[in-house]
Each structure stands twice: as C-alpha cells, then as structure tokens.
Amino acid sequence: MTARTLPLAVVLAALASGAIGACTPPTGGLTDYAVVEGFRVSPTFNAFSRPCEIRYTLQEPATVEIRVVRVGLDGERALVHQVTVPTRETAGPRTAAWRGTGPNGLFAPQGEYVVELYATLDGTDRAESWELTTLMYRT
Template sequence: MSRRLPLAALAAVTVATAAAAGGCTPPVGPTDLEVVSGFRVSPTFNAFTRPCDIRYTLAEPALVQIRVVRVEADGSRSLVHEVTRERRETPGPRTAAWRGTGPNGLFAPQGEYLVELYARLDGSDRTESWELTTLMYRT
C-alpha cells in the first residue's frame, strides 16, 4: 500500500532538503513523493553539481540495497554504482552517499539515472522498491 503526498508537501521537502544540502539542483522526476508502507525516500539531487546524499527512513527492520542505474537512449538500464550491498538495517532515518561516480571512481557520464532502493522487510518475502529519476549534468 502506498500513499502520495500533495505537490505542495513535496515542494516543501525539496526546498528544505536543497537548503540543507547547500543548494544542490532539485531532482527531475515524479511530482509526488511516494510514501510506501515500510520506508520513505527523500528527493535526491544532481550529484555532479555538489555531493549530495540519498536519505530514507525505515519504519521497520529490513534488508536494504541501494543502486544507481543509468537509463540508456533505447530505454535499457545499466548498473552504474551499487551504493550499498544488501544489508540489514534497523528502523529510523538513514543516509547513503553517491557522489556521481561509476565503479572505476571516475564521474559517470551525463544523462538520466534512477536511484533504486529495495527493502525486504524482516519476516517477509515481500520486497518494496522505490525509484527516483534524476537528470545528472555538469553546470
């Protein structure tokens, strides 16, 4: 089950998060911040402009994995960076960092990326996922 926050609530979260992150470029993507049963993900920003964090909150213990995937021109996807390997996390707010780099440590090319967060809730085979589309570009 999921619930959507109105656009005004997203704008407030985006502005507050951007200010806290030192003015990073706001995300390009959904107009609603999706709150999924079990966890919540805050908007992410252009990692090329300034290092920014992926913030999320778990409502209950879960196995979590975060990946950054590049969306190719033909619609296919390729893994750019595994931000976290699957690991058990306790409830509460969390932060994971992606600095716009690929597996070789060099900046990933400009383009469209998805930040994917997968959470497998304890005691369940149910996996919940959340994606945020963001355009990464150098300014």
C-alpha cells in the same frame, strides 16, 4: 577535457515535467503499508561540489540495497554504481550518498540517472522497490 553544463532551461523543464524527483510507488507486496517512507534524492546535483543525497526512513528493520542505473533508449538498465550492497538496517531515518562515479571509479557522464532502493522487511517475503530520478551536472 572540459565538462559541459546543462542549460538552465533543460533543468527547469525537467523539474516542471516531473521527470526529476518523481517517485514511483513501491512494487511488490501489500500496498496498505510501506516499509520505506520519505524516500528522497537530490533532484539535481553538481558532482564536483557535492554528492547526490539519498534519504529515506525505514518503518521496520529491513534489508536495504541502493543502486544507481542509467536507462538506455531501448529501456535497458545499466548499473552505474552500487551505493550499498544488501544490508540489514534498523528502523529510523537513513542517509546515503552517490558521488557521481561510475563502475570504474571515475565520474560518470553528466545526465539523468535513476536511484533504485530495494527493501525487504525482516522475517517476511515482503519487498518494496522505489525509484527516483536525479540529474547530474558538472561545471
């Protein structure tokens, strides 16, 4: 089986439209203070050569969970990979990675994926959820 490469025009069009790398604001809790800042993922990545980098900074200690999902045509979200389970992390910059694998440990199909980050501030019910889109391709 050979992997197909997405045409450059598709990648450029997605970047221009903001479909890739566009960050939605946090949901849940207050809006005047963000637990997570600087949430970034690789807008496009080649799973054969390098993982999708996930970077963020916690302003306070928080419990963080990162998941990769695929959104179907009907809007249903299917878990592709659990990058981290809910884990207490200290304040500061953090990095995680997704190597493009699916639930069975094999490479997931190339395409568009949503990286979800959930953070709950320690000692409160304050929670945020963030989403970024990444496009995986293979050559």
